[in-house]
Amino acid sequence: MKVGVCLKQVPATDTRIRINGDATAILTDDVKFEINPYDEFALEEGLRLKQAGKATEVITFTLAGADADPRIRDGLARGADRAVRIDDPGLAGSDALGVARALAAALKAEGVGLVLCGRQAVDGDSGVVPAMVAELLGAAQVSWVDKLTIEGGSFTAQRAAGGGVREVVQGALPAVITCDKGLNEPRYATLPGIMKAKAKPIAVKKLGDLGLGGGDVGAGAVVVTHNNMGQPPARPAGRMIGGDAASAVSELVRLLRDEAKVI
Amino acid sequence: MGILVYCEFENGRPRKTAAELLQKAVALGAGPVSALVIGDGDTSSLGANGAATVYQVSSPVLGSYSTGAWVKALAAGVKASGATTVLAAASSVGRDAFPRLSARLGAGLGVEVTDLRNDGGKVVGRRPVYGGKALVDVVINSAVGLFTVRPNSFPVGAANGGAAAVVAVDAGLSDADVDVKVVETLAPASKSVDLTEADRIVAGGRSLKSKEQFDAVLRPLAAVAKATVGASRAAVDAGYAGHSEQVGQTGQVVNPTLYIALGISGAIQHLAGMRTSRVIVAVNKDAEAPIFQYATYGIVGDLFEVAPLLQKELEKLG
Numbered sequence: 255m256k257v258g259v260c261l262k263q264v265p266a267t268d269t270r271i272r273i274n275g276d277a278t279a280i281l282t283d284d285v286k287f288e289i290n291p292y293d294e295f296a297l298e299e300g301l302r303l304k305q306a307g308k309a310t311e312v313i314t315f316t317l318a319g320a321d322a323d324p325r326i327r328d329g330l331a332r333g334a335d336r337a338v339r340i341d342d343p344g345l346a347g348s349d350a351l352g353v354a355r356a357l358a359a360a361l362k363a364e365g366v367g368l369v370l371c372g373r374q375a376v377d378g379d380s381g382v383v384p385a386m387v388a389e390l391l392g393a394a395q396v397s398w399v400d401k402l403t404i405e406g407g408s409f410t411a412q413r414a415a416g417g418g419v420r421e422v423v424q425g426a427l428p429a430v431i432t433c434d435k436g437l438n439e440p441r442y443a444t445l446p447g448i449m450k451a452k453a454k455p456i457a458v459k460k461l462g463d464l465g466l467g468g469g470d471v472g473a474g475a476v477v478v479t480h481n482n483m484g485q486p487p488a489r490p491a492g493r494m495i496g497g498d499a500a501s502a503v504s505e506l507v508r509l510l511r512d513e514a515k516v517i
Numbered sequence: 518m519g520i521l522v523y524c525e526f527e528n529g530r531p532r533k534t535a536a537e538l539l540q541k542a543v544a545l546g547a548g549p550v551s552a553l554v555i556g557d558g559d560t561s562s563l564g565a566n567g568a569a570t571v572y573q574v575s576s577p578v579l580g581s582y583s584t585g586a587w588v589k590a591l592a593a594g595v596k597a598s599g600a601t602t603v604l605a606a607a608s609s610v611g612r613d614a615f616p617r618l619s620a621r622l623g624a625g626l627g628v629e630v631t632d633l634r635n636d637g638g639k640v641v642g643r644r645p646v647y648g649g650k651a652l653v654d655v656v657i658n659s660a661v662g663l664f665t666v667r668p669n670s671f672p673v674g675a676a677n678g679g680a681a682a683v684v685a686v687d688a689g690l691s692d693a694d695v696d697v698k699v700v701e702t703l704a705p706a707s708k709s710v711d712l713t714e715a716d717r718i719v720a721g722g723r724s725l726k727s728k729e730q731f732d733a734v735l736r737p738l739a740a741v742a743k744a745t746v747g748a749s750r751a752a753v754d755a756g757y758a759g760h761s762e763q764v765g766q767t768g769q770v771v772n773p774t775l776y777i778a779l780g781i782s783g784a785i786q787h788l789a790g791m792r793t794s795r796v797i798v799a800v801n802k803d804a805e806a807p808i809f810q811y812a813t814y815g816i817v818g819d820l821f822e823v824a825p826l827l828q829k830e831l832e833k834l835g
């Protein structure tokens with residue numbers, strides 16, 4: 255079985271955000287990019303499945319320009335066998351559904367049996383692409399998995415289902431799994447890994463290769479637009495409560511009760 | 518036309534988010550408001566909170582959540598209602614099902630919105646991105662627009678609407694729709710409100726120094742404050758608290774009315790998870806800790822001294 259890992263590059267989480275002139279996106283000229291932290295869990299899980307003999311091949315899938323190649327190489331250096339990068343001028347302006355259509359088409363073309371994604375990309379913090387991909391592939395989906403077992407054509411996964419409740423779920427492959435913290439400890443690339451990665455292919459796919467056209471992806475197919483991007487409103491200046499601990503605490507409780515009215 | 522609110526139920530009763538979203542839908546004034554209920558449950562309060570019609574999908578396969586059955590039920594409900602805007606809580610169900618529903622219907626989806634407005638008859642969302650470092654409008658260009666809304670984004674007022682007509686919707690569900698089966702449910706050690714929906718959170722950081730002290734100092738305070746426990750990544754990585762308790766960019770994003778941070782420095786990735794909290798209390802022995810820049814109330818002090826005192830004061834309030 256081939257395992258597909260959806261790998262996205264995102265601004266490092268400590269990036270200072272600057273907004274572009276028409277308030278639709280951030281400026282990325284001097285932003286440092288990293289592999290989305292959750293996608294590192296996804297990649298690691300794919301590599302472990304291969305080591306355990308459950309996967310024949312681990313292929314990463316990225317929809318991005320060539321500027322993402324260093325992150326894709328990092329994935330190859332950690333152990334992915336090869337990479338697919340989807341890049342076409344016709345993709346410009348795609349929304350999440352457009353991205354999902356392109357990823358689904360590429361995953362389908364490779365005949366991937368298990369798709370591992372991150373829980374969310376920490377740029378838009380959306381967490382929507384994987385379920386869209388699952389729908390487009392007609393595959394089962396499980397969100398926020400932190401324990402996964404593959405046996406034959408089926409999977410068993412553990413997930414946080416809200417309210418502190420954990421669920422153990424089972425289903426048949428093909429499936430799209432979104433990976434959460436706790437699933438594993440991602441490995442780093444080793445020097446031999448980095449050397450080996452230089453010989454591994456990054457296949458660039460165009461829309462035509464994927465059987466997609468303007469009605470499916472890009473600005474012409476958009477159902478969601480983002481605009482009017484701005485800074486969050488500044489929080490009103492807070493109040494420091496002085497005095498010894500006992501008096502500070504009773505003053506705090508008074509303020510929470512009488513001023514903020516939250517207790 | 519109008520707004521359909523998917524109302525989640527727990528133990529046969531609507532969750533708080535149902536009232537929150539129904540009342541907001543009415544306030545938006547963008548056409549008739551209806552509710553969608555999946556499974557059985559007491560729908561009587563939905564009319565009072567503003568729904569004129571309740572669309573209800575019942576089936577034996579809706580006992581426990583499965584993506585396949587829910588998305589099919591949601592799609593049938595949306596069709597039956599004829600609504601042009603659909604709201605749901607950004608809960609575990611909303612987050613899992615709505616992106617798939619969006620792909621099935623070809624309907625635009627805005628997720629994790631913290632505000633909604635009526636822009637000349639069209640419902641527009643606003644949401645944080647980049648860990649809350651920016652906000653952006655989400656505008657839908659398709660015939661039907663879907664939104665998931667972070668819990669606690671809107672206040673709940675008095676329920677003074679009327680009674681709703683209940684319409685049964687047949688989604689044509691069968692066992693085959695349960696694509697992923699729940700084979701075991703592991704209940705939490707102590708039942709508390711989900712972090713993402715919690716109204717109050719008491720969170721601790723690396724400064725708690727051990728799991729024993731986290732359990733002995735932080736958890737009892739949280740219990741007395743009727744709050745859910747949260748933790749910084751440093752505390753989670755050190756094993757003081759569970760992964761599901763981590764607040765931040767690579768943890769849970771929370772939106773409570775009261776967030777009490779004990780011995781948390783306020784790193785940018787932690788702020789990403791809690792900066793929209795209405796009231797933030799910070800206790801830190803370092804007066805320069807960044808968390809104080811976001812705190813509504815700050816105390817410079819030793820948490821091992823402050824936490825027990827706070828617990829006592831709150832006990833007095835009952």
Ligand SMILES: Cc1cc2nc3c(=O)[nH]c(=O)nc-3n(C[C@H](O)[C@H](O)[C@H](O)COP(=O)(O)OP(=O)(O)OC[C@H]3O[C@@H](n4cnc5c(N)ncnc54)[C@H](O)[C@@H]3O)c2cc1C
Nearest residue numbers: 722723724749750751765766767768780782787802803820
């Ligand atoms: C990609 C990435 C993702 C991340 N995601 C997250 C995330 O989701 N959530 C998260 O929280 N972090 C996250 N981090 C980590 C983050 O950068 C910080 O390292 C972390 O939040 C620090 O946790 P802390 O505040 O508990 O510890 P510290 O930063 O060590 O702060 C401890 C604080 O406690 C105070 N203190 C010590 N003793 C006492 C005492 N007795 N009484 C009172 N105060 C005391 C100190 O003055 C200090 O301010 C992420 C980092 C990266 C790189």
Ligand SMILES: Nc1ncnc2c1ncn2[C@@H]1O[C@H](COP(=O)(O)O)[C@@H](O)[C@H]1O
Nearest residue numbers: 260261317371372374375380381382383
């Ligand atoms: N452009 C992309 N290229 C590759 N994978 C992506 C892309 N966008 C999203 N994904 C995958 O989908 C997950 C969730 O992304 P999102 O829905 O954007 O929060 C990510 O963690 C990735 O695994």
